[in-house]
Amino acid sequence: MTTFKLKAGFFTAIFCIFFSLHSCKEQPKNIVERAPITFTKDGELSILKKGTETAYIKFDIEISESEYETQTGLMYRSSMEDTQGMLFIFEDVAMRSFYMKNTEIPLDIIFIDENMHIVSFQKNANPFDEAGLTSTVPAKYVFEINAGIADSLNLEVGDLVQFQRN
Template sequence: MGFKSINRILILLFTIVILASCKEDKKVIKQTEVSFKKEGELTIFKSDSTQVVIDIEIADTDFDIQTGLMYRNTMQTKQGMLFVFDDDQPRSFYMKNTRIPLDLIFINSNKKIVSFQKNAKPFDESSLPSNAPAKYVLEINTGLVDSWDISVKDSISYIISL
């Protein structure tokens, strides 16, 4: 074997080593399912004196409010997420990274329902405004506002589980 052949082999080996060390680590990052964590119970008091009771998860920190129901595949019928803000003001939500179609119920500081955004589409980043000042926002599965016949001026109360 001549000097040129050895040089070519060394260059080839060196190139292979360099390419192998520069190769990206292609680990698969798997998004884990975020599961529902019951943190309280919410009652909707309807004008016809009937009530709807659901389990709620509470979003009251900046992280929880920003994340909401993102990355979840399902939510049970009698479950929802209650967003709690410090004051009444116009609110706007969107469905970025949210896989579940939702109804949004906007509620003022007197715990009266002031408006809805029904049938919010998964992954849609369009603005979903409250159209009235709200302190709370309740997210439930799409179609439940109509199914439960919830109306503006119905009211809510909730308790936090210990």
């Protein structure tokens, strides 16, 4: 009887170990793929050369106002058309600092004051660079466009910016 109990206990233990090991078998991992983030046109932005009243260039803009939108900005985007940009709108005028964490495309960052004049630039910001890119004077708005466009359009401090929402 004791031998039967030992054998039964032994087989029960083996059975439990076998099934516990089998149930611990690694399950296939779910791979989550990030859907591409596409441009959403929220309005248009025009830049007027200082001293003129005619729009020099127009951009389609995506507007960023919420905390989440401001924190993510153009992150995780693989491209943007040269006629597109992102306009960040802040509640106050302050020194602004941006970085390129998780930003895949090089950018020109344009700082704009409360009177809608360009006051500072950070040109040719490198993708994925986490160094702070700061305005040289306080700004209320920040406009991001593809790198090199600010120079190709000869944008300057003092140029006037106008925008309208859709």
